[in-house]
Amino acid sequence: MFRRARKPLAAAAALASVAGLTTACGGSSGSGGVVNLTYMIWQTSEEAAYQKSVDVFEKAHPDIHVTIDLVPWAQYWAKLQTSAAGRNMPDLFWDHLEYLPELAKDGIITNLAADVKSSKIDLSQYSPKLLAQWENNGVIYGLPKDWDTIETIYNAKDLATAGITPAQLGSLSWNTTDGGTFVQALEKLTVDKNGKHPNQAGFDAGHIKQYGIALEAPNGQQDWWDFGVQNGCALQSKAYGTWTVNSTACVQAMQFEQDLMYKWHVAAPGTITNTPNGAQLPTILAQNTAAMTFDGDWDLDTYESSLPAGSWGVATMPTGPAGSGTVFNGLTDAVYAGTKHPEQAWELEEWLASAASEKIVTDTGTVWAAIPSLDSGFIAAWKAKGIDVSAFYQGSQGTTIGYPLTTAGTAFTNVVLKDMNQVWLDQMSPLAAANDITSVSNAAVASGD
């Protein structure tokens, strides 16, 4: 009797737990006719400004609700690819040129050309350099939302102690034989524990208290690519072409950076800047480990929150054997090709790329706008905080190289991370690294993955 009585109970329990396991999935469609859109971004410091813009959008579109999904860069692309596998991608997401070609190849991004035409978007309002990167044979993968360049960020007190003015920083030059005035200035900024500089007798390279400069980049955008453009190095034969990282000009640029660390002892070595002990550049500057860094304008907010007001500033990078130059890059918002709400997603895309939205974002000093007429707003925002950021603007107007366009972006980044890590630790020669990077990346281009 007892057994019999328990049976339905057991069955019910079994069924309940199976049901429990299977009901966890299911989409979220809006209630009361409201469409929910997800907008995925990676930069923490930009979330507030984009929320401000989205709030305005929602007010004008009460039937659309936008959720900003902030996923840090380190996890962003893995999350995007896995959610693509699960057919559960965000409706709109920040796109980067490193990943664009691969995403475009898989048909994951909406071609916006028809929408641009029907909505009569004035493409001439955008910086033509940016537009060109995101357009390919009449296909528009996204409307430009911002741009960035790399320049020098310095610690004002360290500069004053060394007797160097910010203006002088911008007029320095480097070369591959004696390092030039750039290395001379960095020697003044580098101090060992006894207060001696690298060009003085008795300097102790094993116990450096403050380095002249700290350089750090996952793939080269904030360091050797910039020395590269200043030395006439082209990373690729052409857009979507083969990799030419082992050309003399590029290898010299890498060698120069390695020399800054181990020959002249003026740059923080890889043990300080690399994985796993590497701190972020703003932290390195704030801790006085180095007197200056090369960094992108997207990090300005982090410098502001890491350093006391008035204690830091921005200057142009030095010129190299081939002149001045910087990496110039910009992002767009991509519309997921499989979105359930293509119309509403386009409305959000259109808004985010409009002068009105870009003005909201750039006037907070978050990023430079892709619409050049708005750039003064960015300068004004930082002027109000006591920082002159015009060096980034000058950089964008001079010689620039864009982000490499390739279908082998992930393979390139992966091998660069591994090899350049060893170059900055003085465990590998720049030439060996350049040859390996070139052959691995070109093999990936050839095999199509």
Add this chain to the structure above:
Amino acid sequence: MSANIAVTGAASRSRAARRNRRTRTTLEAYLLIAPSLFGFVAFLVAPVVIVFVLSLFSWNLIGSPQFVGLANYRRMFTDSQSWHALLNTAYYVVLNIPMQTVLALLLALALNRKMRGSKLFRVVFVLPWMAMPVALGVIWNWFFDPRSGIIDHVISLLGFTGPNWLTSTTWAMPVIASVNVWQYTGYTMLFLLAGLQAIPQQVYEAASLDGVNAVQRLFRITLPLLRPALFFVLVTNVIGSFQQFDTVFVMTQGGPGQSTTTMNYYIYQQAFQLFHAGYAATLSILLFAVILVVTFVQFRYFRKRTIYDFS
């Protein structure tokens, strides 16, 4: 005759009733195991089958998978990085297992004595195992930092210069192994301690009457009788070590160069950094095969030499 028929009828009726009852019992059993069976199939059997199928495809997670036959397997045999990762994994296991097992055994022998505070120490040594590996990795990174880490600081107080532990191709793997030894020794010790306590006291009493000394007692009595516990500990720890991922991920990210890229970390890189899901599946089958062979060898070794019944 009629009586006979009646008996047969009763028998067949009772057989039918028994069959009914058995069916009911079977059904009941299936219902009871259904929840865990569902979990087993959905989260273990199905993924394993999918991994085998996926290893025959090329897939970047976004597009549709392309059937490539055995191309991923051919690639695996010619990919020097996959063999490098396998060797790194073996190196890690060799660094990790003997150190961890011997330390755990010494601790278990020490804490098996009746002494003040032994219960407290048992808890203290198990604490690292209870903590989160990722958080521990972050903290150890600070300890091993060449500029501000306490380890190099202590070494410098002694008048030496410490190596750049985690950015050195020589030191990075031993550091990873040490952190894991530190973390899992207490856990291993628990099993060995339980094993020690299962050894009947009379065996030792008889031995002491026969004039057996301490060393003989350890090698002739304790260790042979501890084999069931040692067997369990070694098999599970070796499997766990071959799957090393978290400490590498947090402390070195496989570097410098490829010096700490274990097989599991390489699989992660292929799947989630390079988006070669098919190739990553193939590599995980290789790792699975290696673990299977090693475990099989351990089983063969221990089966003949293990006594489970002490009575």
